[in-house]
Amino acid sequence: MTHTNLTFVDWLIMLLYFVFVLGIGFALKRYMKTSKDFFQAGRALPAWICGLAFISANLGAQEVIGMGASGAKYGIATSHFYWIGAIPAMIFVGIFMMPFYYGSKARSVPEFLRLRFDEKTRALNACSFAVMTVFSSGISMYAMARLIQTLHVFDYLFISAGLPLGYIFHFSILLSAIIVLGYIFLGGLTSAIYNEVLQFFLIIAGFLPLVLIGLKNVGGWSGLKAHMPNPAYLHSWQGMTHANTNPLGVEVFGLAMGLGFVLSFGYWCTDFLVIQTAMATDTQENARRVPLIAAIPKMFFPFLVILPGLLAIGAVTPHNTTTVHTDASGAIVRETTVVSEVEAKGQGLVPAKTDPISGKIVLDASGKPLLDYDLAIPSMLLHYFPTGILGLGLTALLASFMSGMAGNVTAFNTVWTYDLYQSYIKKGASDKHYLAMGRWATVGGILLSMATAYAATGFNNIMDTLQLVFSFVNAPLFATFLLGMFWKRATGNGAFIGLISGTLAAVVHHGLTLPIEAHTGMHGGWIAVVHHYPSDMAQNFWTAIWAFSTNFVVTIVVSLFGTPKPESELVGLVHSLTPKPELGHLPWWRRPETLAVVLLVMVVTLNVIFR
Amino acid sequence: MNLDLRIPMGLMFTLVGLILTVYGLVTRGSDIYLKSMGINANLDWGIVLLIFGSMMFLLGRAGQKKVDSAPPKPVAEGEIRRGH
Numbered sequence: 001m002t003h004t005n006l007t008f009v010d011w012l013i014m015l016l017y018f019v020f021v022l023g024i025g026f027a028l029k030r031y032m033k034t035s036k037d038f039f040q041a042g043r044a045l046p047a048w049i050c051g052l053a054f055i056s057a058n059l060g061a062q063e064v065i066g067m068g069a070s071g072a073k074y075g076i077a078t079s080h081f082y083w084i085g086a087i088p089a090m091i092f093v094g095i096f097m098m099p100f101y102y103g104s105k106a107r108s109v110p111e112f113l114r115l116r117f118d119e120k121t122r123a124l125n126a127c128s129f130a131v132m133t134v135f136s137s138g139i140s141m142y143a144m145a146r147l148i149q150t151l152h153v154f155d156y157l158f159i160s161a162g163l164p165l166g167y168i169f170h171f172s173i174l175l176s177a178i179i180v181l182g183y184i185f186l187g188g189l190t191s192a193i194y195n196e197v198l199q200f201f202l203i204i205a206g207f208l209p210l211v212l213i214g215l216k217n218v219g220g221w222s223g224l225k226a227h228m229p230n231p232a233y234l235h236s237w238q239g240m241t242h243a244n245t246n247p248l249g250v251e252v253f254g255l256a257m258g259l260g261f262v263l264s265f266g267y268w269c270t271d272f273l274v275i276q277t278a279m280a281t282d283t284q285e286n287a288r289r290v291p292l293i294a295a296i297p298k299m300f301f302p303f304l305v306i307l308p309g310l311l312a313i314g315a316v317t318p319h320n321t322t323t324v325h326t327d328a329s330g331a332i333v334r335e336t337t338v339v340s341e342v343e344a345k346g347q348g349l350v351p352a353k354t355d356p357i358s359g360k361i362v363l364d365a366s367g368k369p370l371l372d373y374d375l376a377i378p379s380m381l382l383h384y385f386p387t388g389i390l391g392l393g394l395t396a397l398l399a400s401f402m403s404g405m406a407g408n409v410t411a412f413n414t415v416w417t418y419d420l421y422q423s424y425i426k427k428g429a430s431d432k433h434y435l436a437m438g439r440w441a442t443v444g445g446i447l448l449s450m451a452t453a454y455a456a457t458g459f460n461n462i463m464d465t466l467q468l469v470f471s472f473v474n475a476p477l478f479a480t481f482l483l484g485m486f487w488k489r490a491t492g493n494g495a496f497i498g499l500i501s502g503t504l505a506a507v508v509h510h511g512l513t514l515p516i517e518a519h520t521g522m523h524g525g526w527i528a529v530v531h532h533y534p535s536d537m538a539q540n541f542w543t544a545i546w547a548f549s550t551n552f553v554v555t556i557v558v559s560l561f562g563t564p565k566p567e568s569e570l571v572g573l574v575h576s577l578t579p580k581p582e583l584g585h586l587p588w589w590r591r592p593e594t595l596a597v598v599l600l601v602m603v604v605t606l607n608v609i610f611r
Numbered sequence: 612m613n614l615d616l617r618i619p620m621g622l623m624f625t626l627v628g629l630i631l632t633v634y635g636l637v638t639r640g641s642d643i644y645l646k647s648m649g650i651n652a653n654l655d656w657g658i659v660l661l662i663f664g665s666m667m668f669l670l671g672r673a674g675q676k677k678v679d680s681a682p683p684k685p686v687a688e689g690e691i692r693r694g695h
Contacts, residue, residue: 016626
């Protein structure tokens with residue numbers, strides 16, 4: 001990695017960010033009087049703030065580093081994660097599902113499951129969700145610490161203070177833990193949402209100039225086209241009819257059904273991490289607008305996070321250069337710039353991958369160096385940004401890790417306090433007690449994240465790990481919500497058995513299949529290998545499809561054998577028994593439905609342009 | 612909620628913009644801009660952020676004034692208004 005020349009300006013910008021983040025927490029502290037203020041932001045935030053927080057909550061390590069990495073690895077096809085894998089689901093949750101979440105007065109997604117189904121379904125969901133949030137937050141923390149270490153952000157500070165460089169990893173973990181803990185402890189969900197919005201603007205402020213300079217360097221869009229490893233890099237739909245003819249290794253059915261439907265709806269429509277931001281608004285109309293408002297910037301985020309990956313791969317690979325010039329006294333001066341081996345063996349600005357233990361470059365089976373795609377965006381920052389704006393770019397990156405953690409921690413403290421503690425450990429205590437519990441749950445969540453961060457190793461692509469976890473836990477979940485909200489016959493037993501079967505199906509499917517060129521174990525095939533997938537991603541998508549289908553079928557079958565809840569108890573929870581949201585007072589162009597149609601047209605247009 | 616986010620956020624971007632602009636002015640023509648292909652990224656982007664930040668700050672102040680029913684007391688420059 002390039003020698004990082006950070007100066008006081010860079011640290012000043014970073015420090016300024018930390019001061020503001022904690023300052024917002026302190027400023028909000030006085031408003032945290034009840035548990036509703038702390039866990040639900042008092043249900044009083046404006047729609048635009050929640051909308052931006054809705055996408056920022058998901059803009060953690062997974063997005064910024066992972067999407068840049070995938071952009072460098074797969075090209076524009078990565079935008080499917082946005083245009084297919086997010087926008088339709090965001091529109092669906094806004095238009096069809098938010099009335100039930102917001103209108104039911106549930107304080108969390110698991111609580112909605114208790115209202116609609118029963119106690120055990122809620123407990124199951126609350127427990128798996130709590131584990132998942134801690135896991136995600138720990139991964140963010142780990143990724144951030146590793147990145148700080150790789151980029152030598154604090155090296156100079158440590159050397160000046162006479163501390164060993166080996167402590168930087170621990171220092172980074174501790175720093176992020178203290179800051180995130182500080183602002184959530186003080187300001188609860190409001191603090192987390194405010195900081196997510198802050199981070200949203202920071203990412204734009206830090207990455208937009210990067211894209212502009214990067215584009216100028218390769219000679220604009222046409223220049224980028226000329227520098228791509230293969231022409232399919234700039235097309236999202238080319239070769240999608242068959243898994244072997246496109247970089248993702250997925251065919252169109254797996255993509256549309258696995259990513260576009262099961263995984264994306266499972267995430268955007270049921271994950272309390274994002275839903276909590278929409279539920280923090282003041283009215284039901286605004287809660288429905290939140291995901292739709294979020295969809296607008298979401299649609300254009302590929303240009304901010306995927307494009308840098310492409311620009312990194314398209315740039316000239318650094319090599320040793322000697323420049324000869326004559327200095328003022330007339331003497332001939334030779335200046336040699338030596339680049340490190342990892343840079344020279346990389347492609348474009350994506351460095352080669354090194355083994356963390358031996359420090360040697362990792363080679364694939366054919367002897368070619370593997371690329372460390374996760375460093376695509378960080379390398380871009382270091383390569384193009386002079387000191388000053390480099391501080392801003394790095395701050396944006398740190399902010400995205402921290403806000404990803406924060407969203408998970410607030411989701412965790414809410415689910416822990418309302419759905420586990422209040423329901424099973426201590427019922428009927430005072431509101432003050434639960435407010436205090438929420439604060440302590442925040443401390444617990446952070447400590448568990450730290451433990452996870454130290455345990456986090458394994459896959460070389462962060463996103464694959466997260467996708468795997470989501471496909472086990474979230475993929476079957478959407479079938480439960482879909483049936484719960486749109487089929488009044490669905491029963492609690494059906495939902496519970498369906499959910500367990502779905503997750504089991506995911507685990508079994510993972511155990512029976514393996515991506516080609518992968519070893520059995522973490523990548524699958526640990527029961528027996530009965531099927532090979534062309535890629536990791538195809539396997540993940542199909543795991544999700546199996547989980548969803550199993551849950552869907554099992555829930556229906558079990559429900560048909562049981563007695564459904566009386567209809568009077570399902571008002572406000574099931575579509576056919578809930579009065580339509582009253583929109584008569586709004587002119588047609590201000591209704592959420594109109595915005596939804598505009599969004600659909602926009603996303604189709606983007607797909608056509610980049611087909 | 613009584614704290615309008617645009618106020619602290621606007622303030623932060625104004626300060627970042629100010630730092631970058633000043634640093635960009637001081638380092639005009641410096642070798643550090645070889646990296647960014649001769650563009651003084653600090654100065655150019657600093658000005659953009661300065662404008663963005665101060666606009667957001669002013670919008671937030673205006674919004675906060677609307678919310679506060681009582682006529683707001685004058686606030687010293689650079690201080691975060693936190694409602695009541």
